[in-house]
Amino acid sequence: MPLPGSAAQPAGRTFLRDRAYDALFDAIQSGQLLPGEVLRDEELMAWLGMSRTPIRHALIRLAESGLIEMSAGRQTTVAELAPDRTNRALFVSAVFNEYAARRVVGTDVRAIAEALTARRDEVRAAVESGDGLRIARGVSAFFRVLTERVGNAELDGQVGRIDTELARFLSPGGAVTTVDVQALRSTVDVVHDAVLAGELSAVLDAFQALYVPTRESFLSRFREPEID
């Protein structure tokens, strides 16, 4: 496992486990650690200059965000960028955005109009730049204007986790970008205009496309004749 140069730094005020998480997260996001790469405790201990315990804590958090795979009797690896995983995460993300839209669109949105437009513009600029991570962060920030407006702390927590996964699918470390960025950009444009115009149905229509892959995968699994 070729690990990036030493990430050991003075401890500062952060917990070791948070530092381990951040270092691993950045290495996965940036593509220094590639999908499928095996993560061995001893090598991580040497690389990060810390004991096993904080590293295990960090690995569990990364596994919960879907960035790495840990299962019994198998090596811990950086998660593959399977298109299926992206589509599943996009489905859940769309559900949460639909939840927010149903509570925000049609109310007085003047307080969020400026932020929504600024973030729409940032998405446009990010797509122009072609920087995957910037696009992902931009799209997340755009939709968070809606989800944070609801004031449901559980929603904010769920959105934070799903955004972490989606950022990875757009990150430059991925050998294949599985997300159609032009489609994302036009979804953001349509949602922006519809929210400001108070047109819920137009917002919901824009989310429909994100539900299609899960529905089709459902159909292909359950509609095939059973073969014995």
Added chain:
Amino acid sequence: MPIPKPTRPAKRLLLRDVVFAKLRDAIVSGQLQPGETISESDVESWANASRTPVREAIDRLAAVGLVDVLPQRGTLVAALDPRRASSSFSLLGELLAVSSRIVVPATTVSQRDAVVRRTRSVRSATELIAEDGVFDALVGVIGNPRLRQAWDELVPHVLRTWTLAPEHMPSLDELDLDGLAAAVGDGDGDHAEAVLRRWFDAHDAHPRTVLGARAQETI
């Protein structure tokens, strides 16, 4: 002689996942009470596990807010948080409403029958969302593990609050179970969604916008 078809090996469970599930269920059922101290060594002997998986399980419980790990004082079962439960319940409503809309029209007759049978046997809100409940079946059948994960993260707080403080459990009176069963039976996803939304809306801590606001009319 036909070569036996390889059967898919049952997915091995990590010990920490087993310990996590045991502790979670004990907290949700009230077997472990709010404020109760969890001793790691007790858990080790109770779950027959070593220190590392127990610590990892407790870490995860802390991450989902079921325990508080306090310096010097150890691990305590978190206090009940009805607000968190109602915010989670509100999100469960959305996961379920969208799942129904998408999956109900596509289900096979036998899948529909299974959901309809369960729907007709429901006697409490807990039976709707608990493991193997009606909602579990609807969310489970769609086959999106990420959706399942979000569902599993939200359910424990709701169930625990309803179990330990039943006054927070919504009544089933407003839920049109017959209408839901009929909609599922007919493969009418939009109608199933509407029935579910009506019930969740009646108990929603984060109310939905009523468009074409009839609600604002004064009588």
